[in-house]
Amino acid sequence: MLIPGAWHGGWAWAPVAQRLRAAGHQAVTVTLPGLGDGDDPSGHRLSDAADHIVETVLDRGLTDVVLVGHSWAGYPINGAAARLTGRLAGIVYYGAHAPVVGRSMIDDNPAESAALLRSLIAASPNGAIEPTLQFVEGIFMQGEAPEVQRLTADLLTPMPGGYFQDPAEGVDVRTLGVPLHYLLGDDDQALPYPGGVFAERLGRTPVAVPGTHEGMLTHPNEIAKAILAVS
Numbered sequence: 001m002l003i004p005g006a007w008h009g010g011w012a013w014a015p016v017a018q019r020l021r022a023a024g025h026q027a028v029t030v031t032l033p034g035l036g037d038g039d040d041p042s043g044h045r046l047s048d049a050a051d052h053i054v055e056t057v058l059d060r061g062l063t064d065v066v067l068v069g070h071s072w073a074g075y076p077i078n079g080a081a082a083r084l085t086g087r088l089a090g091i092v093y094y095g096a097h098a099p100v101v102g103r104s105m106i107d108d109n110p111a112e113s114a115a116l117l118r119s120l121i122a123a124s125p126n127g128a129i130e131p132t133l134q135f136v137e138g139i140f141m142q143g144e145a146p147e148v149q150r151l152t153a154d155l156l157t158p159m160p161g162g163y164f165q166d167p168a169e170g171v172d173v174r175t176l177g178v179p180l181h182y183l184l185g186d187d188d189q190a191l192p193y194p195g196g197v198f199a200e201r202l203g204r205t206p207v208a209v210p211g212t213h214e215g216m217l218t219h220p221n222e223i224a225k226a227i228l229a230v231s
Contacts, residue, residue, distance in 0.1 A: 001028045001062070003053065005071025005096070006163070007131045007156040009035050012070070015220035016227070023228060030056060032076065034128075034160040041128035041158040046166035050079030057084055066231045068092040070216065071190065072163070074198070075099050079169035081176055090179040092227055095188045095213050098198040099168035106164045109192045121161035129164075131156035139190045141214045152214060174203055181230040183223070185211045 002013035010029035017027035032052055034044040053076055057065055066089050069077045074097035081088060097105060106114045120129045133153040141149050173180060184195035184206035190213035191198070199206040209226045211219040 001030060001053070001057065001065055001067050003030050003067065003069045003073040003077060004032070004035070005069075005073050006159045007035070007129075008070070009037070009155075009157065011155060012214075013068075013216060016216045016224045019220055019224035020227065023224070025228075026062075028056065028060070028062070034163075035157050037157060039157065040126070041160040042126035043162070044160035045162045046075060047079065047169060049076035049163060050083075050169060053077070053080040054083050057087055063087050064089040066090045066092060066227075068094060068227060069096045070094045071096055071213065072105060075105055075163070075168055078171075078173060081173055081178075082171045085176070088176065088178050090181070090231060091173060092181045092183065092230060093198065093202065094183045094209075094216070094223070094227075095185050095191060095195060096182075096198065097191070098173075098182075098201040100201070101170060101172060102167050104165055104167045107167075113192055117164055121165070124158075124161065126158070127161040128158035129161060130158050139213070141212050141218070142189060143187070144212065144214075144218060148218070152217065179230075180204055182206045183209050183226050183230075185209055185213060185215045187211060188213045188215075 004012045009031040013029045017029050020027040032049045034041045067077050078099045106117050136149050136153040180202045182199035182204045186208050216223045
């Protein structure tokens with residue numbers, strides 16, 4: 001199950017999903033509540049995202065599930081994982097946050113970044129953070145072709161502020177008894193700390209993959225192969 005990060009929908013995983021299916025695996029892409037094109041981003045809580053993951057697994061009767069989360073998706077994965085006991089086969093973090101239970105994503109950011117995020121949410125009429133082309137150009141896909149950056153920026157949707165403000169739910173995933181893996185783009189500049197910090201929280205060493213924070217779009221062959229190699 002492929003879970004997108006902040007501002008992204010299931011579309012972000014589509015190129016990787018196609019390659020996983022071609023290799024004989026079922027690949028389910030998920031768009032979390034409030035992050036679909038045209039969705040109202042107001043009022044969503046972090047628990048809504050975790051609930052959606054759990055409900056998707058149960059509604060589809062999925063077993064031997066490997067949760068693959070990009071970026072912020074580490075938070076809803078953390079809330080969902082323990083509730084999928086018996087169905088969960090592993091978790092793959094791709095350029096992802098590894099949450100501390102009880103601490104929100106904003107609170108886990110450096111002070112300057114946290115203050116900026118809070119101000120953006122407070123200034124928004126619907127409590128969401130709007131995506132911008134400048135953000136894509138400077139942090140998500142630095143150095144990629146301008147037309148690719150523009151297309152990606154156009155596909156992003158406003159991020160519900162509650163997803164960043166609510167404390168991480170669930171348990172320490174290291175206690176679940178399932179394999180944990182951490183993939184990290186070799187030019188990823190979007191994380192608030194070096195990816196090795198998050199991998200260390202999981203007791204893992206990051207596996208290098210090519211690309212920026214958006215490598216699943218620019219290097220889908222390599223990302224799919226890396227997921228298959230660790231799953």
